[in-house]
Amino acid sequence: MRLLVKVAILVLSLACVHCYPYGSPGHHCSRDPGHGVRKKAGNNGFRIRVEDDPDTYAPGEEYTVSLTSTNPAKFLGFMLVAVRGADETESAGNLEIIDTGIAKYSDGCPHAITHTSDIPKLSVSFIWTAPPAGTGCVNFRATVVQQKEIWYQDDGALTLTLCEAVEEIPEDFQREIADCCACGSAKYKVTFVGQWTKYTHPKNYPEGYQNHWSSLTGASHSKNYMAFEYGGYATEGIRRVAEWGSPAHFETELKEAGDEIRTVIKTRALWPAIGNMSAIVSTDQARHLLTAYTMLGPSPDWCTGVSALDLCTSNCGWVKYAEIALYPWDAGTDSGLTYMAANSPNVIQEKIKPIHSTSPAVDEYPFFDPTGKPVKKVATLVVTRLDVKGDQCLLDELLEDVELKYEDVDYNLLSATDDDSTPPPRVEAMSGKGKRPKKGKPMPNKEMPDPTMPPKEGMPPKNMEKVETMPPKENMERPTMPPKNMGKPDMPPKGNDKAPVDCMVSEWSEWSECSKTCGKHGKQLRRRMIKVRPKHGGMGCGKKRQTRKCNTHRCPVDCELGDWSQWSECTATCGEGVMVRTRPINKRAKYGGRECEEPLKNMKPCQGLPRC
Numbered sequence: 001m002r003l004l005v006k007v008a009i010l011v012l013s014l015a016c017v018h019c020y021p022y023g024s025p026g027h028h029c030s031r032d033p034g035h036g037v038r039k040k041a042g043n044n045g046f047r048i049r050v051e052d053d054p055d056t057y058a059p060g061e062e063y064t065v066s067l068t069s070t071n072p073a074k075f076l077g078f079m080l081v082a083v084r085g086a087d088e089t090e091s092a093g094n095l096e097i098i099d100t101g102i103a104k105y106s107d108g109c110p111h112a113i114t115h116t117s118d119i120p121k122l123s124v125s126f127i128w129t130a131p132p133a134g135t136g137c138v139n140f141r142a143t144v145v146q147q148k149e150i151w152y153q154d155d156g157a158l159t160l161t162l163c164e165a166v167e168e169i170p171e172d173f174q175r176e177i178a179d180c181c182a183c184g185s186a187k188y189k190v191t192f193v194g195q196w197t198k199y200t201h202p203k204n205y206p207e208g209y210q211n212h213w214s215s216l217t218g219a220s221h222s223k224n225y226m227a228f229e230y231g232g233y234a235t236e237g238i239r240r241v242a243e244w245g246s247p248a249h250f251e252t253e254l255k256e257a258g259d260e261i262r263t264v265i266k267t268r269a270l271w272p273a274i275g276n277m278s279a280i281v282s283t284d285q286a287r288h289l290l291t292a293y294t295m296l297g298p299s300p301d302w303c304t305g306v307s308a309l310d311l312c313t314s315n316c317g318w319v320k321y322a323e324i325a326l327y328p329w330d331a332g333t334d335s336g337l338t339y340m341a342a343n344s345p346n347v348i349q350e351k352i353k354p355i356h357s358t359s360p361a362v363d364e365y366p367f368f369d370p371t372g373k374p375v376k377k378v379a380t381l382v383v384t385r386l387d388v389k390g391d392q393c394l395l396d397e398l399l400e401d402v403e404l405k406y407e408d409v410d411y412n413l414l415s416a417t418d419d420d421s422t423p424p425p426r427v428e429a430m431s432g433k434g435k436r437p438k439k440g441k442p443m444p445n446k447e448m449p450d451p452t453m454p455p456k457e458g459m460p461p462k463n464m465e466k467v468e469t470m471p472p473k474e475n476m477e478r479p480t481m482p483p484k485n486m487g488k489p490d491m492p493p494k495g496n497d498k499a500p501v502d503c504m505v506s507e508w509s510e511w512s513e514c515s516k517t518c519g520k521h522g523k524q525l526r527r528r529m530i531k532v533r534p535k536h537g538g539m540g541c542g543k544k545r546q547t548r549k550c551n552t553h554r555c556p557v558d559c560e561l562g563d564w565s566q567w568s569e570c571t572a573t574c575g576e577g578v579m580v581r582t583r584p585i586n587k588r589a590k591y592g593g594r595e596c597e598e599p600l601k602n603m604k605p606c607q608g609l610p611r612c
Helices: 002-015 236-244 248-256
Strands: 047-050 062-068 077-083 094-097 103-105 113-115 123-129 138-147 150-153 159-164 185-194 217-221 261-266 276-284 289-297 302-310 321-326 379-389 403-406 523-527 530-532 545-549 578-582 585-587 601-605
Touching (some): 047 138, 047 159, 062 138, 077 123, 094 103, 185 289, 217 248, 217 276, 236 289, 248 261, 302 321, 302 379
Parallel strands (some): 321 403
Antiparallel strands (some): 047 062, 077 138, 094 123, 103 113, 138 150, 217 289
């Protein structure tokens, strides 16, 4: 009786290699073998692998996904799914069967692939077409039946997470900054409102007094100077702020820009990261851009801020109010992945880039989210106009107040068009700090004293020289200044008596060789050199490098065969018989690749059979 029970259990176990108790569509699809025996812990050397081991996937691209074992361990049955999150009823992308002799789609879960026979296998492969953009991270999960009642599921390398690749910053992207036509000057209050807390960003948030914002440091400046750029490289001053929260070197870089800077700002730091930071900044026609920058600490090199926020309006006025959502950025100087990571400088400095939730796909990374949800903002920058000074030249003589609100992540930093961007050249003649206008109402313009009235006895005329030569008011010629409804005056900004120097560049170099021989990512590059840098408002240099796509045809895929199976039993018990072994096609030839020419089946005669 006991022997019959054991035989029955063995038959049931082997039968369940061929079938799973799949759930009906719309319900959770069970990937358990169904014989009631609990799975073994670990993965026993079985693993899911994507060819070339990419860190991310490109939407719509094809990839070869394999389920493999470590020789000599083999497996009899399997089930593989590609899903988004924990819900296995909805596929992420499309799994395509290469060899129908060893795999089929599940009857109850159409997006799951399972085995067709219990022939021992070392590996099986499939073609996976990645889902459309915006899907986020994809989880590959597998069940492997090694033999009888020994099976593994999802542990270790039997789960593989692949996240959507973040689109690279386009080489030809450029946010153009127009010349400012506003007259006079404007005074603003810049307020940084921190919104990075354990409630908004709870994952691994540094508790206690460790969390902080470094001093908000920046300046109002001209378009000839950029402190940091979207897709550019961090200067030494930017690196020290991003890694250490130290603004001293950044301040020096700002001051070295000389007349390109109007006001340098620096606030107190926030320890802990609660509250606001505020500063006063002034702008004028030549220096109408605002840059402000702070470190998110503690962190390897994470930061936030704005670069070249234009406070000049298209109708020649000054922005009344601006509110900008700030998102975290990576300065590209350190490779740490946690708030408290040890110092780990990048061997090759990377570009300044936004932080995303899909890459790197590492659990300890505080911004990683396998669902691909966007990273939340960490702060808001509020810029409020306090007053204006001097004659204003609004078009149509309308005092039109402009309010701006930016929620776009890509606005936080200006996009660089120069991959070899460097700090601005040192300016020897440094200007001192500009005086801030007094608080309160703007002062009215002082009128010239009436030259027909004599001065008081014994006193020289105040603020006048050669009064006796001035004609009476009624005989004075009208000023030659342009009317208010004209665009930007031809006169240089007040105080700038230096002649503008336009940029001079060399001819473009020849196009480089294509970086790829096939596929979608081939690029060619050409450059040109700056011979003379622009000064004093001269014409800018434009792009120093250009790229274009090349060799975009699909890459050929050669046939790839799997390992031979074990020899079958002899086809006869006497006389003449043969033994057979087979091997699968793991990858079929495509796009002109080498076809499968080697045999998929081998036979050999059986040895030592008796005569019938």
